[in-house]
Amino acid sequence: MSKFAPSLTVIAISVALLGCNQTQQQDPQVTINKNPYPSTYQALPRNSTLLTNATVLTGTGEKLEQADVLMIDGKIKALGAQLAGELIAGATVVDATDMWITPGIIDVHSHLGVYPSPGADAHNDGNEVTNPNTAEVWAEHSVWPQDPAFNRAREGGVTTLQILPGSANLIGGRGVTLKNTPATTMQAMKFPDAPYGLKMACGENPKGAYGRGQKVAPMTRMGNMAGYRQAFIEATEYKRAWDKYESDYAAGLNPQAPERDLTKDTLKSVLEGEILIHNHCYKAEEMAMMVDLGKEFNYHSGTFHHAIEGYKIADLLAENGNCAAMWPDWWGFKMEANDMIVENVAMVDAVKNSCAVVHSDSSSTIQRLNQETAKIMYSANQHGFELTEEHVISWITSNAAKSLGIADKTGSLEVGKNADVVIWNSNPFSVYAQVNKVFIDGAKVFDRQDDAYRAKSDFMLGQQ
Amino acid sequence: MLAGLLPAIVQADTLAVTNAKIYTSTDQGVLTNASVIIEDGKIIQVNPEVVTADTIIDAKGGILTPGFIGAMNSLGLVEVSQEKMTRDTNDKAADMTFDPSLAFNPKSVAIPFARKGGITRNIVAPGGGETIFSGQTIEVTLTGDWDSVIATEQALFVSLGAKHDGSRIIGMQNLINKLDERQKALTKAKSKKSDKDAAKDPTKEELIINAVLSGDKPLIAYADRGSDILQLIKLKQRFNIDLVLLEAADAITLADEIAKAGIPVVMDALRNLPESFDSLHNSLDNAGKLSKAGVKVVLATPGDAHGNYALRYSAGNAVANGMDYQEAMASITSNVADTFHLDAGRIAVGMPADIVLWSGDPFEYSSHIEKMWIGGEEQSTESRQDVLRDRYMTKSSMPQAYTK
Numbered sequence: 001m002s003k004f005a006p007s008l009t010v011i012a013i014s015v016a017l018l019g020c021n022q023t024q025q026q027d028p029q030v031t032i033n034k035n036p037y038p039s040t041y042q043a044l045p046r047n048s049t050l051l052t053n054a055t056v057l058t059g060t061g062e063k064l065e066q067a068d069v070l071m072i073d074g075k076i077k078a079l080g081a082q083l084a085g086e087l088i089a090g091a092t093v094v095d096a097t098d099m100w101i102t103p104g105i106i107d108v109h110s111h112l113g114v115y116p117s118p119g120a121d122a123h124n125d126g127n128e129v130t131n132p133n134t135a136e137v138w139a140e141h142s143v144w145p146q147d148p149a150f151n152r153a154r155e156g157g158v159t160t161l162q163i164l165p166g167s168a169n170l171i172g173g174r175g176v177t178l179k180n181t182p183a184t185t186m187q188a189m190k191f192p193d194a195p196y197g198l199k200m201a202c203g204e205n206p207k208g209a210y211g212r213g214q215k216v217a218p219m220t221r222m223g224n225m226a227g228y229r230q231a232f233i234e235a236t237e238y239k240r241a242w243d244k245y246e247s248d249y250a251a252g253l254n255p256q257a258p259e260r261d262l263t264k265d266t267l268k269s270v271l272e273g274e275i276l277i278h279n280h281c282y283k284a285e286e287m288a289m290m291v292d293l294g295k296e297f298n299y300h301s302g303t304f305h306h307a308i309e310g311y312k313i314a315d316l317l318a319e320n321g322n323c324a325a326m327w328p329d330w331w332g333f334k335m336e337a338n339d340m341i342v343e344n345v346a347m348v349d350a351v352k353n354s355c356a357v358v359h360s361d362s363s364s365t366i367q368r369l370n371q372e373t374a375k376i377m378y379s380a381n382q383h384g385f386e387l388t389e390e391h392v393i394s395w396i397t398s399n400a401a402k403s404l405g406i407a408d409k410t411g412s413l414e415v416g417k418n419a420d421v422v423i424w425n426s427n428p429f430s431v432y433a434q435v436n437k438v439f440i441d442g443a444k445v446f447d448r449q450d451d452a453y454r455a456k457s458d459f460m461l462g463q464q
Numbered sequence: 465m466l467a468g469l470l471p472a473i474v475q476a477d478t479l480a481v482t483n484a485k486i487y488t489s490t491d492q493g494v495l496t497n498a499s500v501i502i503e504d505g506k507i508i509q510v511n512p513e514v515v516t517a518d519t520i521i522d523a524k525g526g527i528l529t530p531g532f533i534g535a536m537n538s539l540g541l542v543e544v545s546q547e548k549m550t551r552d553t554n555d556k557a558a559d560m561t562f563d564p565s566l567a568f569n570p571k572s573v574a575i576p577f578a579r580k581g582g583i584t585r586n587i588v589a590p591g592g593g594e595t596i597f598s599g600q601t602i603e604v605t606l607t608g609d610w611d612s613v614i615a616t617e618q619a620l621f622v623s624l625g626a627k628h629d630g631s632r633i634i635g636m637q638n639l640i641n642k643l644d645e646r647q648k649a650l651t652k653a654k655s656k657k658s659d660k661d662a663a664k665d666p667t668k669e670e671l672i673i674n675a676v677l678s679g680d681k682p683l684i685a686y687a688d689r690g691s692d693i694l695q696l697i698k699l700k701q702r703f704n705i706d707l708v709l710l711e712a713a714d715a716i717t718l719a720d721e722i723a724k725a726g727i728p729v730v731m732d733a734l735r736n737l738p739e740s741f742d743s744l745h746n747s748l749d750n751a752g753k754l755s756k757a758g759v760k761v762v763l764a765t766p767g768d769a770h771g772n773y774a775l776r777y778s779a780g781n782a783v784a785n786g787m788d789y790q791e792a793m794a795s796i797t798s799n800v801a802d803t804f805h806l807d808a809g810r811i812a813v814g815m816p817a818d819i820v821l822w823s824g825d826p827f828e829y830s831s832h833i834e835k836m837w838i839g840g841e842e843q844s845t846e847s848r849q850d851v852l853r854d855r856y857m858t859k860s861s862m863p864q865a866y867t868k
Contacts, residue, residue, distance in 0.1 A: 434784060
């Protein structure tokens with residue numbers, strides 16, 4: 001064999017090397033568009049507005065008496081006593097004497113739009129009960145913006161809400177955070193730059209929907225755990241493949257991109273910390289395992305929703321930085337809701353570094369989250385707590401914002417935050433309190449005294 | 465030992481609650497700085513000039529109300545709703561004779577929880593079966609004692625309106641036909657007294673319909689849509705029955721007609737969403753508007769077994785949305801009694817001593833029960849929920865299982 005004639009083996013090797021040679025041209029990099037349905041939200045027409053002489057609960061633990069709130073360009077510009085001096089020309093002044101002002105109410109758990117009113121078969125869009133893991137579905141794709149309940153919720157002071165898929169599945173899909181501004185598209189309600197949530201569900205629902213209902217896994221709570229773990233094992237592999245692809249590409253190689261998988265895309269984003277977990281989970285022992293599951297796969301277990309037994313593990317939740325979103329008094333509808341106590345939220349809240357939230361999961365009580373909070377505050381205070389209005393308002397404002405990953409934007413009345421503001425005609429923890437006005441990003445979106453600011457859904461228009 | 469065998473000579477003790485603001489739910493309205501005297505489980509005096517009693521409780525200006533009365537719920541029939549073995553509300557075979565008293569469990573943990581809301585008495589409704597007739601309601605007190613059932617076979621409950629499979633027509637037709645056939649039979653029996661058929665014992669169902677036709681037994685009809693309500697108004701006029709509407713979302717669209725026909729409406733004050741095409745007119749101000757139109761309104765949490773402790777807050781919300789305060793008070797006390805033919809619901813002489821002493825406005829979240837009595841017996845307001853809370857509030861080096 002001539003020494004000039006390269007061996008077949010050598011040819012094969014050089015071809016192989018050439019395949020990922022730095023000098024070879026790279027194919028265009030395959031990237032995943034993480035925001036394919038972007039927010040088109042725009043604040044409604046607004047004016048600079050000064051609200052004067054109210055009792056203000058800031059959402060940061062403060063109660064200001066006879067205080068003013070100034071909103072300019074959709075942001076909280078100032079708050080405190082007698083801000084008239086800072087008033088800019090042409091600003092609207094609202095006399096809020098004898099009224100109370102709070103941050104806009106935030107509900108971290110809603111199915112408005114995906115389980116809308118009226119409850120028609122054709123609108124039953126909240127639970128993709130076709131597989132225990134449907135991380136590929138996004139609640140935003142089910143939202144009917146004309147659900148009349150959005151308007152009722154706004155009249156109860158709700159300015160921001162997370163719409164979640166239902167809890168039939170172990171992994172139900174993505175939730176979306178919306179601004180409660182009337183719109184004809186979901187995108188126009190979508191809270192800009194809010195992280196996505198991922199709905200997970202413990203306990204009776206998934207094992208009931210599959211094991212009992214369809215005779216497929218999961219049949220049991222141990223089946224539930226196996227299901228989450230299998231999903232995250234696969235997601236971890238998927239993430240590793242993409243990480244390798246990206247690092248090889250960055251190194252100048254021309255690697256083959258992994259095959260796209262919508263289900264694993266979502267779980268990969270969880271592993272990357274971009275999507276926050278919202279876990280329907282009632283029982284102490286299950287929440288503790290879900291905390292460990294997060295540690296096993298290196299993601300944070302996020303917010304526990306319903307958390308009927310949160311009070312039994314309040315220390316654990318606080319230590320691990322979990323929020324818990326709870327009701328005051330829903331109980332008895334299933335075994336995992338048997339150990340309800342009205343003071344649950346107060347007990348979860350009482351621990352240092354806690355994050356207690358009051359949520360609705362209801363198109364009815366979303367309208368009265370202030371009253372839900374009142375139930376807890378007064379009942380707890382009757383049993384040794386010393387809760388104040390300025391503290392408990394955080395359960396439906398700033399703590400809720402923290403749970404949704406939007407605390408830098410809303411949830412409290414602080415200079416620079418979005419001007420999401422509610423004026424109440426009296427102490428919001430009274431059964432008689434009503435919302436007087438609601439502002440979202442400084443724009444008036446509801447006014448009980450002015451029909452021009454009372455939105456009506458297309459569906460209700462013309463009904464007899 | 466011997467004493468126990470002798471007939472007990474009981475000198476009934478009298479109890480007075482003095483210095484109270486009394487919401488009587490009667491024409492007397494609200495009495496301030498007033499007293500009420502109880503003996504043998506009954507109210508024997510309301511605000512006498514001189515108070516004499518074996519025991520006197522100074523209410524210190526607190527508010528005294530009649531015990532609230534829950535209506536058309538499944539209290540005592542269900543422990544955990546989704547656990548079928550703990551639920552006796554429904555059965556395929558249920559017909560109009562379906563009797564909740566045969567299952568009512570006074571030891572349900574839902575009962576002490578309901579007491580926390582000042583509920584002292586309750587109309588338990590059956591869930592029913594495959595026909596429109598769900599069964600009959602019963603009246604219970606919330607003592608938790610074995611003798612809680614006060615009355616059975618009280619009102620006949622019929623469920624009408626939208627059907628997921630089929631048509632609402634069949635339900636309404638069944639009801640009309642049932643009343644029509646029985647009325648004809650009764651007329652016939654009257655005219656032919658010696659007829660063999662007339663001598664035949666009527667069936668239990670026939671007796672029930674007879675009682676509905678005579679007006680002795682109320683007919684509780686669940687219906688939401690206006691067109692159904694209209695049919696029911698006609699039905700009342702035709703057969704002259706004691707008709708009660710349940711839920712009746714569209715009642716507001718026929719308020720004057722309902723008032724004129726003297727039909728009470730049992731409703732959930734918090735319904736304000738168009739949940740279905742049958743209920744497009746739900747609104748928070750319906751309770752107040754109906755009451756202003758002259759309709760006797762009963763506020764309730766229909767169907768529910770666990771949440772009716774919150775009835776007082778529903779009343780508060782109705783007031784916030786335009787209902788007169790005294791009307792709201794009546795809607796959970798005297799109006800319930802009148803609608804379901806109960807001897808209760810008022811602070812008046814001769815009434816059972818079901819009374820509640822409140823720390824403040826009973827509709828407010830900030831208020832709680834100071835003391836409550838059912839039939840003159842003082843009641844506990846502690847429930848399983850309190851015991852659970854206290855267990856987990858107690859610091860211990862041992863697991864909570866040892867804290868009892």
